[in-house]
Amino acid sequence: MEIKSKFLFKGRLKLNTAMHIGGGKVNLTHTDSPIVRTVTGIPYIPGSSFKGVFRSTVEKIVAVIPYLSTCQLIEDNTNCPSANQKNFIDEKNKKKWNEKSLANELEKCLCDTCKLFGSPFTASKIIFNDLTVCEWAGVTRIQDGVVIDRDSERAVDKLKYDFEVIDAYSVFDFNILLENPTQKDIFLACTGLNEFLSGFGYIGGFKSRGLGNCQIHELKVYTLDLQDENTKIEKLKKYLSGSKLEEKMDVISDAEKFVKEQINLFLSNIEKGVQNC
Secondary structure, three states: OOOOEEEEEEEEEEEOOOEOOEOOOOOOOOOOOOEOEOOOOOEEEOHHHHHHHHHHHHHHHHOOOOOOOOOOOOOOOOOOOOOOHHHHHHHHHHHOOOHHHHHHHHHHHOOHHHHHHOOOOOOOOEEEOOEEEEEOOOOOEEEEEEEEEOOOOEEEEEEEEEEEEEOOOOEEEEEEEEEOOOHHHHHHHHHHHHHHHOOOEEOOOOHHHOOOEEEEEEEEEEEEEOOOOOOHHHHHHHHHHOOOHHHHOEEEOOHHHHHHHHHHHHHHHHHOOOOOO
16 A cells, blocks of 8 residues: 555653563563563563553543444454454355455444554554663562452462562653554544553553553654645655655654644544544
């Protein structure tokens, strides 16, 4: 698919509380559950982890907004192929759809969040890079935990464990790329960003214990719009010849204001009853 427009969201994700994202057993740290690290031993946040919590955050909000749909990848009175894969594949084979027919059917049936974040049948429009740590203490900490018997509400004897965390106030750089979005896609992305800007974001394990609360700071938004034929060549030349982001793409001066404007614009259209907003 040709490039029509791009949005790049850059910023810093700051931990308000300690965080644990498990990295398996292949680790030099002596703990039952070490955190994920690079090959050089530096903690990081996998882009897949950030995408997962970002998507979940958006899906919870979309579920209560008129004219928007989300299957949340759960088969529960939804026609979305992502939640009914077998039924959709059987229908596809039965009717012998060609690629064009399949694309048209997916456009009709996929829920709004699957169209943005991807599904077993379509690629994602939004890309999350791994988050690299840019500020941290240089050391991690081991926390203890015990298994609780839910009936007696007491610790189970000899079932103690520990896990590794990176402390609060650590900061990670993030990049989120949105390609060829509809106005609805921009709204969904901004809705997720605004939750993290407001301090309601969580990532990693043990969230019920308060771990993983995080907040976006220093948000920047870069755009590329090639849809206007009068400016297309000029912007394309700038994009292809530039070596820095500021040279390649336009910079939105007030990123947080942009996020709020996109949310308010879309919701205003919903209030007016504009279903295809």
